[in-house]
Amino acid sequence: MQTASSSSPLIFDRRALRRQRRRAARRQPACDFLHREVAERLDDRLGDVLRDFPLAVELGCHHGALSEKLAANPRIGTVFGCDIAPDFARAHGHLAADEEFLPFAENSIDLIISNMALHWVNDTPGTLAQIRRCLKPDGLFLAALIGGETLDALRGCFMEAELDIRGGAGAHVSPFIDIRDGGALLQRAGFALPVADLETVTVSYENAFSLMRDLRHMGEGNVLAGRQKHFTRRDVMMKTAALYQQRFSDADGRIEARFDILFLIGWKPHASQPKPLAPGSGRISLASAVENMDESDESGC
């Protein structure tokens, strides 16, 4: 039914993503500090929701940064963790699944949560629609993904270096969803009470090479479908690193990389949820409401 990719253009090479995750799965999880940091923040947000979730599914369990927290959460009954890479699924989850082709029945899950996986999805509206479909009515979707202006510095330096040396530039950094699109996507997918917000995490690195190495090691390297399939030329890499150093280094000569984490929250619609009243159904005029506000001396806004 809702197939993910037949009509929309392919931005990401999902096979390459799986290969990259497979390699990342074999590594010690030392490089996944970003995933851990975001897992912490996701868990905080989940803590604000005073509800029990008998059955939860985690999309993209990676090295298990979030899975551990979910397992320890007394409000959550059973968690099934999935990852597109069977190696991660075996080590930290329960099944291998592709976020673009979810294998869960309609109305079957109380909570779908995802830490740093959905920014690799080609058809985001399709995936969100599938997520909403799998949730039970009043079920919660909560996700953190890379978005906004993440790695803009690296993107700019790469482009300038390539234009300078090769006379043309390829894509090295993914396109990301910004906060406004995040809210619109949730709404379009039919989520109730949608909220999108952005938190910036700034990470300091020795240089651009260590940044790129870390990205690869945490399974977040470049898997754009339109990427150059050969290694980037050494002189381009050197120039990129030099530009980055020149423009974005601090007093100690370390560079900063910016990660904008987009948090998406939405509920599957249910009759019990608060809804705006139908237009024209109000029984008190706005003018009298404002008057009352003045009288009670409340500065509401």
Place this chain on the structure above:
Amino acid sequence: MSTEQTPDLDPRLLEILVCPLTKGPLVYDRERQELISEKARLAFPIRDGIPIMLVDEARPLDEDEGSKA
């Protein structure tokens, strides 16, 4: 393909799994350790107790296969 001691699939997981392509029901073949989608004519392998619900890892069913269910 089946190993001697295959960890059994969690029945709660089995209950909510559907075919990722058609969203239709799956039949659990315990002996072969596969989840079969009749509609998509695909068998999804279960390796070490982990269902691999990826379309390009699934085995296309033979013509005469799977009609028993």
